[in-house]
Amino acid sequence: MKKYIYLLAFLVLNVACEDVIDVELPSEEPRLVVDALIRVDIDEPYIPVEVKLSLSSDFFNNNTPTSAESVLIQYDEYEDGIIINSGFSNLAEEIPGSGIYTPDPNFSSDQRIPTSILDRNLVFNLLIRHEGRLYLAVTEYVPSVPIDSLIQGDGTLFSDDETEVIVTFTDDPDRDSFYLIDFSFSEFLVTEDKFYKGQQFSFSYFYDQLFEPNTEIEIGLMGADQNFYNYMDLLIEQTTNDAGIFSTPVATVRGNVFDITDIDNIDISDNVGQPNVFPLGYFAIVQEYRDTLVIQ
Template identity: 55%
Template structure:
């Protein structure tokens, strides 16, 4: 017992030395996040417009959905004499559906159909998204970006880092004498941005390696999307910053600026620029892109 008493004093001394550490996590006002990547299948009658809005959270936890006061898409073709103006102007008013989801689609309650017909899209069509949120106004402008189909998908037998890697070989043909940009969606939140600087007009094959366990007979869908240079740069940076975070559209990295601008205090809506207010901006991106999909079944 005499030997046990000093041991108890030692244990109590260790316990008494423990301090509760309070960690100060970064605190800032919630920032709006716009997930507005609209993927167009030109074989369908209507453009599948769907804009999802959430807000940043305080360091931990999921991003909560939020609601907009107004949401509107304006689209048309650039005027040859004044490219900042649009000819054949049309609009699509958006409404939240279902209520409380933070997802905005063409308003089904309008007397006039607010859906955008795919047949109205031309390669030079310009889209502008205008939204109001908590007393502030935001805007983004983007061109309709076409792409080329996937020529072939096959499973390879090479590995990159681990013997369990799964190789997929993708083949597509780049359009000649054009500056083309592509974004590939491999599912599971995995993306790749590619430009045609060294493959102009050529058929090109490359390998993509899934570093996760894919089951035999599992079907994987891969898509190719068109992009302009700005969207390509944005996706390229997001992929670099979120390679190990489980997806680029979860919570966009704050250092990656999208094409949405706070235009509350601007006096010219044609100049989507807030250089005088560099710290006032939402996160996310608005783009309208053509997409082709193709599926492959994983072999043993």
């Protein structure tokens, strides 16, 4: 794929000339992209399972939805390192060609996963069969903490066309916590409790725009494990597309989804022996607390 970039070169005598530079941008075969960030409201009866599948695109293009042969979530309960109970959730494509998979409503039994099981020692496995290849992602449920307050501030960072929001929450003292914060408008931030463990923590976030009065901004505070925190930190740093963090990977940020088609030993499911065979995206099941701020 070629993009033409026009560079305006100003000469010493204030005479401008226009050069056309033919730039060959890198291109590669499309990869499967898995958007499986599942946000749990523990007060709801079921986990809102939704897995979005797409194929990666070249630079400046959006991903294309893709359909799979099968999508399944298996969840195993462990006690002393031994599986004592297992369950399954078969997923079906909501609309043919959409690439969006939710618990199959036409299955012989209820495929929804109740939130009541999340207090157990569970490991969740996402299995996807796509175009003859088998993909696996493994995760555990991560809790979060409530948002104490959202306040509109009057500060700015770089210009007057900014809106300050002050977020306050209290960290859980009983665990090392990582958080992913969704500020809406495809804007995210990660933070860890290294310097505020067990304390109330307040910080300012600045939107690079002004909002009309009475605009409602919804903000979500999600739990994260360290691997998901590291992944999102890299992805946020490299993402500039308003369509979303999983929409068009700017660079190859590896997630926790692996191609296990040619792997015989589950102990090497991270595919280190096949470094060029991998999908993109992430599978995470996290608790989320949400609150809304009305802009004045």
